[in-house]
Amino acid sequence: MIYPELLQKLINFYKKLPGIGDKSAERMALATIEFAEKDVKEYAEVLVNAKEKLHKCKICGHLCEDEICNICANPARDKNLICVIEDYKSVFSFEKVGNYKGVYHVLNGLISPMDSIGPEDINIASLVKRVSELDHPELILALKSSIEGETTTLYIKKIFEKQDVTISRLSYGIPMGAEIDYLDIITLDKALEDRKKISE
Amino acid sequence: MIYPELLQKLINFYKKLPGIGDKSAERMALATIEFAEKDVKEYAEVLVNAKEKLHKCKICGHLCEDEICNICANPARDKNLICVIEDYKSVFSFEKVGNYKGVYHVLNGLISPMDSIGPEDINIASLVKRVSELDHPELILALKSSIEGETTTLYIKKIFEKQDVTISRLSYGIPMGAEIDYLDIITLDKALEDRKKISE
Numbered sequence: 001m002i003y004p005e006l007l008q009k010l011i012n013f014y015k016k017l018p019g020i021g022d023k024s025a026e027r028m029a030l031a032t033i034e035f036a037e038k039d040v041k042e043y044a045e046v047l048v049n050a051k052e053k054l055h056k057c058k059i060c061g062h063l064c065e066d067e068i069c070n071i072c073a074n075p076a077r078d079k080n081l082i083c084v085i086e087d088y089k090s091v092f093s094f095e096k097v098g099n100y101k102g103v104y105h106v107l108n109g110l111i112s113p114m115d116s117i118g119p120e121d122i123n124i125a126s127l128v129k130r131v132s133e134l135d136h137p138e139l140i141l142a143l144k145s146s147i148e149g150e151t152t153t154l155y156i157k158k159i160f161e162k163q164d165v166t167i168s169r170l171s172y173g174i175p176m177g178a179e180i181d182y183l184d185i186i187t188l189d190k191a192l193e194d195r196k197k198i199s200e
Numbered sequence: 201m202i203y204p205e206l207l208q209k210l211i212n213f214y215k216k217l218p219g220i221g222d223k224s225a226e227r228m229a230l231a232t233i234e235f236a237e238k239d240v241k242e243y244a245e246v247l248v249n250a251k252e253k254l255h256k257c258k259i260c261g262h263l264c265e266d267e268i269c270n271i272c273a274n275p276a277r278d279k280n281l282i283c284v285i286e287d288y289k290s291v292f293s294f295e296k297v298g299n300y301k302g303v304y305h306v307l308n309g310l311i312s313p314m315d316s317i318g319p320e321d322i323n324i325a326s327l328v329k330r331v332s333e334l335d336h337p338e339l340i341l342a343l344k345s346s347i348e349g350e351t352t353t354l355y356i357k358k359i360f361e362k363q364d365v366t367i368s369r370l371s372y373g374i375p376m377g378a379e380i381d382y383l384d385i386i387t388l389d390k391a392l393e394d395r396k397k398i399s400e
Contacts, residue, residue: 001270002292002296003292004263004264004269004270006250006253006265007263009246009250010246010247013246013247017231018228019224019227019228020228024219027217027218028217028218028219028220030289031216031217032217032250032251033251035216035251037251040247043213044244044248045244047210047240047243047244048240048241048244049206050210050229050232050233051237051240052237053206054204054206054233063204063207063233065204065206069204070204089226089230092202092226
């Protein structure tokens with residue numbers, strides 16, 4: 001064995017993390033044992049605490065330490081505007097943008113008949129209940145443009161068809177700064193379809 | 201704050217690791233809380249244990265869990281052949297190659313007058329003592345080809361000048377598979393200087 005056993009164990013844990021290969025895991029493990037002892041102890045505590053104490057918000061399914069997440073608990077957020085997303089990673093993305101003033105609903109998956117994931121396997125029932133308690137809410141469906149994303153979007157659209165709910169989706173189009181010449185044809189096609197009038 | 205506090209703390213620890221930026225740290229933290237609870241507990245234990253229990257081998261300065269490292273304790277290793285290296289990371293590199301049958305001596309630094317690091321600040325005294333107990337040993341100086349590396353190599357060479365010690369250094373030369381046309385001139389110059397006769 002090349003590494004002392006404990007170092008090897010630490011390397012093995014680091015290698016389980018996404019994007020970390022042999023070389024990075026070794027570098028990370030060696031850096032870790034150079035940390036101050038109290039930092040390593042705190043690091044270990046944070047690991048255990050994060051795993052134990054982070055759970056899903058009772059309202060929206062986002063990750064939080066309390067019963068209800070900061071966003072749902074914030075009186076300044078518009079509860080009638082709900083952005084429906086696949087997982088809580090998207091919450092972080094939207095919050096980084098910082099312009100969205102509504103709340104979220106985390107589906108925790110997408111409908112995928114191929115993988116036997118039906119509407120009952122994702123967080124849709126709670127969305128229906130949530131919407132039923134609101135007065136003319138708007139749902140923004142921010143799901144990816146895959147077959148599963150489209151299927152889920154269509155399914156949700158259908159559920160609320162007869163109800164007093166506005167449903168929108170994110171616009172497709174040209175990413176900012178992209179060269180039109182290098183865009184894939186599907187994106188370009190969607191950008192044409194979703195074109196926005198700027199003068200009439 | 202975009203992240204729940206505990207997640208932010210975990211992200212902050214991951215960001216302290218070499219080569220880990222904001223995005224990777226976020227991915228790693230989110231992956232961590234998806235681990236099984238018992239795995240996270242073991243992960244935290246390994247962290248603390250690795251920091252507490254890994255220390256320097258009394259003989260060679262390599263990282264180990266016991267008083268003496270596996271390599272020094274291995275009777276099959278040639279104790280008269282000592283590869284002198286800057287830090288224990290090099291031990292892992294040589295051990296990965298797997299062909300070296302001698303032992304190591306970890307200097308834990310290089311002489312660097314610019315940074316006020318003198319011979320007494322690195323692990324040289326213990327090398328002198330070690331060598332004095334051996335019968336015509338060979339020292340392979342495997343230090344980097346920087347000013348500090350060269351200074352340290354020269355210093356060690358000088359110490360043992362009058363003693364019954366063979367001193368060698370790694371050969372400089374063309375890395376395997378490299379195109380000669382693209383090599384830097386210093387490497388090419390060294391490869392010329394270190395040329396090896398293959399027929400006489």
